[in-house]
Amino acid sequence: xxxxxxxxxxxxxxxxxxxxxxxxxxxxxxxxxxxxxxxxxxxxxxxxxxxxxxxxxxxxxxxxxxxxxxxxxxxxxxxxxxxxxxxxxxxxxxxxxxxxxxxxxxxxxxxxxxxxxxxxxxxxxxxxxxxxxxxxxxxxxxxxxxxxxxxxxxxxxxxxxxxxxxxxxxxxxxxxxxxxxxxxxxxxxxxxxxxxxxxxxxxxxxxxxxxxxxxxxxxxxxxxxxxxxxxxxxxxxxxxxxxxxxxxxxxxxxxxxxxxxxxxxxxxxxxxxxxxxxxxxxxxxxxxxxxxxxxxxxxxxxxxx
Numbered sequence: 689x690x691x692x693x694x695x696x697x698x699x700x701x702x703x704x705x706x707x708x709x710x711x712x713x714x715x716x717x718x719x720x721x722x723x724x725x726x727x728x729x730x731x732x733x734x735x736x737x738x739x740x741x742x743x744x745x746x747x748x749x750x751x752x753x754x755x756x757x758x759x760x761x762x763x764x765x766x767x768x769x770x771x772x773x774x775x776x777x778x779x780x781x782x783x784x785x786x787x788x789x790x791x792x793x794x795x796x797x798x799x800x801x802x803x804x805x806x807x808x809x810x811x812x813x814x815x816x817x818x819x820x821x822x823x824x825x826x827x828x829x830x831x832x833x834x835x836x837x838x839x840x841x842x843x844x845x846x847x848x849x850x851x852x853x854x855x856x857x858x859x860x861x862x863x864x865x866x867x868x869x870x871x872x873x874x875x876x877x878x879x880x881x882x883x884x885x886x887x888x889x890x891x892x893x894x895x896x897x898x899x900x901x902x903x904x905x906x907x908x909x910x911x912x913x914x915x916x917x918x919x920x921x922x923x924x925x926x927x928x929x930x931x932x933x934x935x936x937x938x939x940x941x942x943x944x945x946x947x948x949x950x951x952x953x954x955x956x957x958x959x960x961x962x963x964x965x966x967x968x969x970x971x972x973x974x975x976x977x978x979x980x981x982x983x984x985x986x987x988x989x990x991x992x993x
Contacts, residue, residue, distance in 0.1 A: 692730075694735065695779065696737055696774040702760070705787040705788065708926045710960040721970040722974060726983075732780075754821075754829065754842070760842070767794055770797065771953070775797065775800065775953060783957075788913055797846060803856070806856060806857045808857060810911070811929045815873050817829060817832050818838060820872065834851050861882075891937045892940060895945065910954050910955070913925075916932055924969030925960055938972075950980070
């Protein structure tokens with residue numbers, strides 16, 4: 689069994705990318721749900737690097753068509769530097785959000801260690817630009833920015849080589865897309881698997897196709913937005929959409945990614961304790977990370993069915 693890399697946990701308590709308070713408490717909720725002990729039980733050496741510093745929304749107004757643009761950029765620059773350091777030291781960084789705009793920094797940072805495929809597991813495409821976004825909320829723009837689309841202050845986080853190519857991205861679990869966002873996705877040519885695909889072919893087939901598409905890349909970043917799971921299972925998210933992954937589908941997705949060789953970095957975002965029920969969503973997040981990192985139902989050799 690190959691040696692497991694050391695894990696570095698970094699909290700990014702940012703709720704600047706959207707207009708609903710509470711998601712800044714996500715890192716605390718996930719830690720309270722015992723993320724570090726769960727990983728240590730699996731044999732990982734874990735270092736908690738604390739949180740990056742994030743201003744409160746009331747101190748970060750403005751931005752025109754992209755709310756709080758300057759503050760989001762500054763936080764993402766911090767995150768990118770910390771992510772690059774962890775990845776460069778051979779660690780597996782686990783980033784705790786915060787809203788999904790943190791991924792502008794996380795992906796930019798880990799990308800400095802080499803070409804990186806991105807598996808974006810989310811109910812939303814996050815492929816808007818300031819011109820197409822109905823709300824101006826940056827948490828709906830990070831994947832567009834990472835592929836070179838949108839405001840130059842967001843596209844430029846981490847430098848010219850920090851982004852990813854559209855063909856290095858796969859979206860899984862999509863079920864809520866804005867009208868103009870659909871056109872941007874088509875033009876970019878990003879590989880997308882919607883909930884319709886999962887219903888039609890099953891989550892196992894979809895995940896295997898997604899991983900096959902990214903298999904030629906030396907690194908894999910998984911960006912997990914908890915709203916990909918149905919809100920009956922994961923109620924504590926800011927933008928819930930009915931018809932998401934079931935509890936077992938979400939675990940199977942993670943287990944299959946682990947079987948394929950695992951990931952080199954991970955986002956866990958959009959956990960909002962204010963909207964949650966007794967920390968259920970944060971506890972689910974920890975369970976899913978554990979499945980991704982190797983927790984199994986039985987420690988037995990696999991046999992063909």
